[in-house]
Amino acid sequence: MTLTDPYNDTVRACFEKPGHAGDLQGEYAQSLEASAASSDQGMTVALSVGISDGMIVEMRFRAWACPHLIAAAQMLCADRQGRLTDSLQQFDVNGVMQQLSIPVEKTGRVLLLEDAVTSLWQQYTKLCKTDSGTG
Amino acid sequence: MTLTDPYNDTVRACFEKPGHAGDLQGEYAQSLEASAASSDQGMTVALSVGISDGMIVEMRFRAWACPHLIAAAQMLCADRQGRLTDSLQQFDVNGVMQQLSIPVEKTGRVLLLEDAVTSLWQQYTKLCKTDSGTG
Amino acid sequence: MSNGPIYLDYAATTPPDPRVLHVLQDSLGQTGSFANPSSIHAAGRQSAAMVAIARTQVAELLNTRQERLIWTSGATEANNLAIQGVANAREHRGKHLISMATEHKSVVDTFAALEKRGYKVTWLKPDGSGRLLLDSLSQAIRPETQLVSVMHVNNETGVIQDIHKIGMLCRERDVLFHTDAAQSVGRLAIDLAELPVDLLSLTAHKFYGPQGIGALFVADRPAVQLSPIMFGGGQERRLRPGTLPVHLIVGAGAAARIAADEMHENLSHMTAMRDRLWNGISDLDDLIRNGLPVHCYPGILNVSADGVEGESLMLGMEPVCVASGSACNATSGESSYVLRALGRDDLLAQSAVRFSFGRPTTAAEVDTAIDRYRWSVEHLRGIAPAKTGLLLK
Amino acid sequence: MSNGPIYLDYAATTPPDPRVLHVLQDSLGQTGSFANPSSIHAAGRQSAAMVAIARTQVAELLNTRQERLIWTSGATEANNLAIQGVANAREHRGKHLISMATEHKSVVDTFAALEKRGYKVTWLKPDGSGRLLLDSLSQAIRPETQLVSVMHVNNETGVIQDIHKIGMLCRERDVLFHTDAAQSVGRLAIDLAELPVDLLSLTAHKFYGPQGIGALFVADRPAVQLSPIMFGGGQERRLRPGTLPVHLIVGAGAAARIAADEMHENLSHMTAMRDRLWNGISDLDDLIRNGLPVHCYPGILNVSADGVEGESLMLGMEPVCVASGSACNATSGESSYVLRALGRDDLLAQSAVRFSFGRPTTAAEVDTAIDRYRWSVEHLRGIAPAKTGLLLK
């Protein structure tokens, strides 16, 4: 008997031990926060990044969310941490949904996460314009 | 498990071997026939009696009927045969229904039988008036 | 079984196949799942998976997709949902409906209830063989006709209607077509990918599944709109609420699979049993076979015997269990409206016996049935007045 | 069972009691009878006898007579039959109906369907403890009111309504009273000889009987007129057509008898399990117990936890199977309307967990549930933004 388990192993692992949940641990030259919430689903996701020299040194999330969205946030943070801030420019909604086997009805929730990332990137580019030369 | 058998042993026995079914076998000084039928139920019962010296020498029935009515007719014939013609005056509807455990919804069918007996008795008294002195 | 009842009433209901019994027991026991398939927890998901498998099994029997099936408590409910459902959903388009006089009570009475609510129902009569004449259907269809409901196999006579042609005609004339296939699903091949049928009712207890579970097939066409007749949770695409009975559904699925696998073999067996029975009794005087054999499902043999009363015939047949042409309720005295529609008078209809055969039926059982039938007919004719029902005619 | 799911969702559905399983197996096997109880042959009569015994068993559980019960496919159908049935039968007398916002979907949606057909429905709100205030009912009753429907035990919170007082008020004011007792039959003592109840719905799968069978009690009073919602054979006093599912009915009867015999003992067990669970979690911050305990059936414990999302809570609880305050359908995102009617906001309603206990529940299972609940709440609160749902309020 195969069960139609709505959560794949990655989702379960991220849910069980979301290593990037919480607030920034270190102190950073630049730190940014962004969050997004949906009124109909009641989901909330907040991201924070610590940046040094154009690098994402630390990335954290907080979420009041379903397991899929928690897992997506956890994966995002784990992936971006250690990469260039440029990586905040891209967010592959379809890729995330596929990797986490997120049902199509939940697309809206993944888009929330995209909103938060986009917001981070916009804040970052604004910041760069203000104190130009640091970026 | 007790089954709610609609037919008691007497009904079953009468149905299986209705010794009085058929036509009169002998030749009688007086023989009478009567029948009754109901249009709604489709039941038909016909009685015939062979009478000698005020005695019912033979009594027979024919029926296109349910097992209860067949049994009632058989019982009636068996009971009256050998008795005085006077016995055609009485027909105990309740007694028959009780003895054969006939459900109350079938009362109408037993009344058919009563009609046929009554008709026999009426014919008989008429007959007596006509050839008075024989009775 | 030697002294117990001999069951030849498989058109009324079939016992669960031993393999279905096994599946039912498993499903009710430790390896099964009783949880509510709507629950999101693991036990609920296991139930949902079992329900999905069973739905696919029934869908495969009919060559359709599992999403097209709505579980119901049986064919009665499926018929009610189809007929009331279409009538209510399409009320604004027109209130004319068409069915046949020989339909099952659950179709007849549902239409009759709609008549009381102001619908016009045209009741078509079959020809003497029991079949619907396409011409009469064609003439009955009006611009405001919403639904035609004609059963596949008749439960009393076994007469098979040509649902392909009927469905084609309905499609041409833009009318929905429902068929009560309670007697044919699992017994005759039905290919819903081919058949122009919009709604089809079935019930598991007619094909060796458990009692209390059936389904309505709903074709994937925009025209097929249904209103629910019961309201509640969102189960079954909002068409049929209530906790899904997992073990019954699993049992229905298993029964469907077995029926699909063994259909051909079952049909040959039915034919052999029916022919054996008919050969054993057909020399009796004044028997009438109801339903033209060439158009009949071979699992049913319906015979009227002049001069014999129905209830007495049933008692004479003991220990053979068969159905009678008089109403189920012995004391209602009503004779079969199906047989009367075929031209039998009241007395002939009442004298009818429906023999119906099943997988477990043996030649020895059929032979006992032959003996009992011969005895009963001769015995009762011996008791009956010379001219049956003379007083009544 | 060590690694398998731990089932604490007995308010959703209960597994058949092992003794009921046994009866089901017997009923499906050689010693039972599958024949149609409407058939007049010996096999049919055996089925009818079995159905009669089971009907008496259920009647005895409720202290009523067996003729008062109509078999249905479950409580959803019984609720629909009661509510639609009264509305349709008494339409000419008035089209006002009264119910509560906290009823089961099968009651709420049935009334909602009647609203669409032009009926006026007054939806009463419970007080914060979940109970109906008699005053508000009294004020809602109008001369044209036909029916009041208030459930006995709420399926989410376990809140028990005082159906005796409600029924008395209805009698005084000459209004029919229906109660959905799906959650109380077989769990709490119900004496229909005493209770002023006109219609009562039940379902066997909530008291360790099989799924797919329920009943509607219909009081023997001239005022209680019902129209059927399905049409067909004359079964069940013409109120509910369809072949009676013999094994399900026999199973329901057996379950009723066991429930009657062991009610007291079951209730003590429920109370012990519930109190153990609550004692194990009540020191967590910001928990809210839904439903005032003194008015609650002890088999249900419903708790909201601030700052915790429902679906994640369900996953965190694994392998413990409990029900959530978010809709069955995880992606609908709808939170419990029952809890919202008790004054919980969306987020608190969504965070609710319904633990429900059964005969098989063990202290060890409850302890696992405690562990998993504590872990989940703390884990999810650790992940959540400082101010839950801040952005939403």
Ligand SMILES: Cc1ncc(COP(=O)(O)O)c(C=O)c1O
């Ligand atoms: C042709 C037909 N339709 C409908 C039904 C009703 O089926 P169910 O008993 O599952 O409601 C039956 C059998 O009883 C039948 O033979």
Ligand SMILES: Cc1ncc(COP(=O)(O)O)c(C=O)c1O
């Ligand atoms: C209070 C209540 N009413 C009605 C129902 C519906 O019962 P069923 O699933 O038997 O239709 C349920 C359970 O699902 C319930 O808890």
